Amino acid sequence: MGEKFQPFIHLLDIPYGKYVFDVNKSSAIKVPDAVYAYLKDMTNEPDAEVREYLEDLRARGYLKEKHVKVSEHPVTEYYHSFLKNNLGQLTLQVTQGCNLKCEYCAYSGNYFNREHTNKAMSFETAKKAIDYFISHARDSSHFAISFYGGEPLLEFGLIKQCVAYADSRAEGREVSYNFTTNGTLLTEEKYDYLVEHNFAVLVSLDGPQEVHDRHRIFAGSTVGSFQKMSDNVKMLRRKYPNYFAEMVSFNTVIDPAYPIKAICDFTDTDEWISGSNILSTVINDVQAKEKNHYSETFLEEYEYEKFKVLLWKVGRLEKKDISPLMRKHFTGIKQMAAFFERTEQNELPDKGHRGGPCIPGVRKLFVDVDGRLFPCERVSETSEVACIGHIDSGIDEKKALQLLNIERITSEECRNCWAYAMCSTCFMYAEDKGKLSRDKQLMECQSNRMQADKQIKDYLVLRELGYSGELDS
Amino acid sequence: MEKLMVYPYSKAYEPYVSNAEVLGEYMVTALVSPRGWGYEGDIIVDGQGNRYMVSADFTEKLDDCTCVWFVADDRRKIPKELLREKLQEAVKHGKKILYTRYGDDYCEEMKQLIPTELYIEKKMKLETVLNLSKDRTYNIDTPIIVVAGLGQDTDKLAVQFILMQKLRGKGYTAILISSRQDGDWKGVYGMPEFVFDHSVGETEKIIKLNHYVKQIEISEKPDVLLVGVPGAVLPLDGINHNEFGILAYEISFAVPCDAAVICMPYQSLFNGDYSQLAEDMQKRFGFSVAGIHMAAVVQDAQEFYAERKLSYVSIEQKVVDRKVSEICDDSVWNIRSERGAEKAVSQLIDILSD
Numbered sequence A: 001m002g003e004k005f006q007p008f009i010h011l012l013d014i015p016y017g018k019y020v021f022d023v024n025k026s027s028a029i030k031v032p033d034a035v036y037a038y039l040k041d042m043t044n045e046p047d048a049e050v051r052e053y054l055e056d057l058r059a060r061g062y063l064k065e066k067h068v069k070v071s072e073h074p075v076t077e078y079y080h081s082f083l084k085n086n087l088g089q090l091t092l093q094v095t096q097g098c099n100l101k102c103e104y105c106a107y108s109g110n111y112f113n114r115e116h117t118n119k120a121m122s123f124e125t126a127k128k129a130i131d132y133f134i135s136h137a138r139d140s141s142h143f144a145i146s147f148y149g150g151e152p153l154l155e156f157g158l159i160k161q162c163v164a165y166a167d168s169r170a171e172g173r174e175v176s177y178n179f180t181t182n183g184t185l186l187t188e189e190k191y192d193y194l195v196e197h198n199f200a201v202l203v204s205l206d207g208p209q210e211v212h213d214r215h216r217i218f219a220g221s222t223v224g225s226f227q228k229m230s231d232n233v234k235m236l237r238r239k240y241p242n243y244f245a246e247m248v249s250f251n252t253v254i255d256p257a258y259p260i261k262a263i264c265d266f267t268d269t270d271e272w273i274s275g276s277n278i279l280s281t282v283i284n285d286v287q288a289k290e291k292n293h294y295s296e297t298f299l300e301e302y303e304y305e306k307f308k309v310l311l312w313k314v315g316r317l318e319k320k321d322i323s324p325l326m327r328k329h330f331t332g333i334k335q336m337a338a339f340f341e342r343t344e345q346n347e348l349p350d351k352g353h354r355g356g357p358c359i360p361g362v363r364k365l366f367v368d369v370d371g372r373l374f375p376c377e378r379v380s381e382t383s384e385v386a387c388i389g390h391i392d393s394g395i396d397e398k399k400a401l402q403l404l405n406i407e408r409i410t411s412e413e414c415r416n417c418w419a420y421a422m423c424s425t426c427f428m429y430a431e432d433k434g435k436l437s438r439d440k441q442l443m444e445c446q447s448n449r450m451q452a453d454k455q456i457k458d459y460l461v462l463r464e465l466g467y468s469g470e471l472d473s
Numbered sequence B: 001m002e003k004l005m006v007y008p009y010s011k012a013y014e015p016y017v018s019n020a021e022v023l024g025e026y027m028v029t030a031l032v033s034p035r036g037w038g039y040e041g042d043i044i045v046d047g048q049g050n051r052y053m054v055s056a057d058f059t060e061k062l063d064d065c066t067c068v069w070f071v072a073d074d075r076r077k078i079p080k081e082l083l084r085e086k087l088q089e090a091v092k093h094g095k096k097i098l099y100t101r102y103g104d105d106y107c108e109e110m111k112q113l114i115p116t117e118l119y120i121e122k123k124m125k126l127e128t129v130l131n132l133s134k135d136r137t138y139n140i141d142t143p144i145i146v147v148a149g150l151g152q153d154t155d156k157l158a159v160q161f162i163l164m165q166k167l168r169g170k171g172y173t174a175i176l177i178s179s180r181q182d183g184d185w186k187g188v189y190g191m192p193e194f195v196f197d198h199s200v201g202e203t204e205k206i207i208k209l210n211h212y213v214k215q216i217e218i219s220e221k222p223d224v225l226l227v228g229v230p231g232a233v234l235p236l237d238g239i240n241h242n243e244f245g246i247l248a249y250e251i252s253f254a255v256p257c258d259a260a261v262i263c264m265p266y267q268s269l270f271n272g273d274y275s276q277l278a279e280d281m282q283k284r285f286g287f288s289v290a291g292i293h294m295a296a297v298v299q300d301a302q303e304f305y306a307e308r309k310l311s312y313v314s315i316e317q318k319v320v321d322r323k324v325s326e327i328c329d330d331s332v333w334n335i336r337s338e339r340g341a342e343k344a345v346s347q348l349i350d351i352l353s354d
Helices: A033-041 A048-059 A074-085 A123-135 A152-169 A188-196 A209-215 A226-239 A241-247 A261-269 A296-313 A331-341 A397-404 A406-415 A438-443 A445-464 B011-018 B058-062 B080-092 B107-111 B156-169 B202-220 B242-254 B275-285 B301-307 B317-327 B338-353
Strands: A009-014 A017-022 A027-031 A089-093 A144-148 A176-181 A200-204 A248-254 A277-282 A364-367 A372-374 B002-007 B026-032 B043-045 B051-055 B067-070 B096-099 B144-149 B174-177 B224-228 B259-266 B289-299 B312-314
Touching: A009 A033, A009 A445, A017 A033, A017 A445, A027 A033, A027 A048, A033 A048, A074 A397, A074 B312, A074 B317, A089 A123, A123 A152, A123 A364, A144 A152, A152 A176, A152 A188, A188 A226, A188 A241, A200 A226, A209 A226, A209 A261, A226 A241, A226 A248, A241 A248, A248 A261, A261 A296, A296 A445, A331 A445, A397 A406, A406 A438, A438 A445, B002 B011, B002 B058, B011 B026, B011 B043, B011 B156, B026 B058, B058 B080, B067 B080, B080 B096, B080 B107, B096 B107, B144 B156, B156 B174, B156 B224, B156 B259, B156 B338, B174 B202, B202 B224, B202 B242, B242 B275, B259 B275, B259 B317, B259 B338, B275 B289, B289 B317, B289 B338
Parallel strands: A089 A144, A089 A364, A144 A176, A176 A200, A200 A248, A248 A277, B002 B026, B002 B067, B026 B051, B067 B096, B144 B224, B144 B259, B174 B224, B259 B289
Antiparallel strands: A009 A017, A017 A027, A364 A372, B043 B051, B289 B312
């Protein structure tokens, strides 16, 4: 064990023992306290017992010092083929308009992004996009078309045209359709159509009326949208209960400035949403001009609710004890479980890329009203770097590859980071005034590592208590 | 000569077009694929340099054919109603029908729609030259090359056809028992239905397959037999279990293997060392691996990690060629390239000659 011995590891101390996360093996192993203590500072020579333990670990392939040498996403060498054959989801921005004016909306003017306009996509552009999709999805097992806005139902006529066109052109494939809506424009005629075409619908619902109407107000007024939305949704549920149960879900955007309990209570007890699938996110502030304010009460309640989810997963609470709003708040740990429960790797490859980026233009492709192409709907549409092409000319592979290989702007830091495989940031986090900024990207590193550290620890504690990701699928 | 339309055409049927002579009295005149599959406009070139453009217009292309071959590709589902519509249209126009979608639950239902006078049974009536005992297997004396895959869509059928043609080109009588149920063609026999039939017991399946191969051996008197193994030979994990390679196991009891070619997807980290795989194949199935064919498909890792589902994406042949030349091992090939095919065949001949 020479002085220069620098295994690529991260140490984790949890109430149930001491662990070493081995970056090369992608594995977390429990070690005796003395081994942990030695690995923590590695200044003194290890005693014989520790030395023997370490030698054994090394013989089993642990504690390697290897780091990735070259930053290159593995898909880089066949990215062209992925683009050509594997597109799985097309998102059409049918309108940039909305009948609501929610201040946390990415298009409200409070973000470095476009603002709402009355622009709509032309059918010609939509047709080109659908044709592009069909000719680039040969190997994809998914074939989904999403309609996005603004409020997509403002362009219901265009949506119908698109569906008719896609159904006629995509002969031999099952197309699944979906959109997110504020729910205020749903009508009886639209219900019938959505049911007929088996649309998956995600309705924005922030909680009880007093919470929902805090942000979700009609444009040009101070009137909240809760009443209208809930009347429409209730009617849809009454008319098509089976469809509603299967295809309608809700998305709750949580404002961390306020307590969360009222929202949890609402989603738990209110009859018209009971049993529904509810997704939730805290207001996104990645491109926000001002960062979120987290109230103390919120943090306390939120962490408590998340803790209850963990207790549920180890059988200390029952599902009914968990707010439906929080049941999905386990994705990160589930991903961690999948990461640790899959086959170990021998070591890091020479060429590699950290986790985080999607493959631009492959799993999904976002087309804005003007036919410009973006990796997804969450990126800033005003960003020069985020625009990867146009429906008339296709994807600019050089630009897209730059986004795929985003690690290259922080290559050294990434390759030396223990959370290399667990990083969750894509180029969006590095985008600054239309360019990729190394400094902005690096600002994310600490919180990313903290999150990874917390998630591994949560997972290990759950594992100690008998949790198995495999059995939780 | 029957003029043949292949429907619904996909990449999986390219080997039949590229090796059209196996179709015997059938001549491909149209390749039609549902528009949504994305093949429309693709150009397929056969061994003689003839070019075929894939069409999405079934009705128009019906005029160019006398017979429609309804084929199956496990990777691509076609809506039953669409299939029925096309079948009825072909029947209405008096076209002969070859129907080899044996794996569909509704296969018999579809076959009922075909009038007897239009239905073509594409299965050889093998003469029973021996009165084979139902409770034993027989020695197969002809050298056998087994072609198996580590995943679906790894070029298995193309490799079987190419090896067969190359061996024939060198003067050998090579007969193929293919990994698929596409009917029987000139020197090419489909894997018989009972192999896939869950109601047939395992022992019975092994004995029947052995008898099937024995009869082909006796009637065709080949110099070499190629046997394709359906599906994949190894489980990837508990979810993508590839039926645990059970068919390969059964086949390994039915026929001896003198040399095996294993088809694998492209892997950028593969360095040519397949010793562990060869050992696995030998221990599990008694397959002596002669070499590896690297197919121009790659596992979709993002899909796998997101959904735990194994799927493959086609990549360009040049990526594989580059890898194979980088590895520079006489037993790692891209058999779809002329050079790779030549190398593989000469290697196999050497092994079988020993």
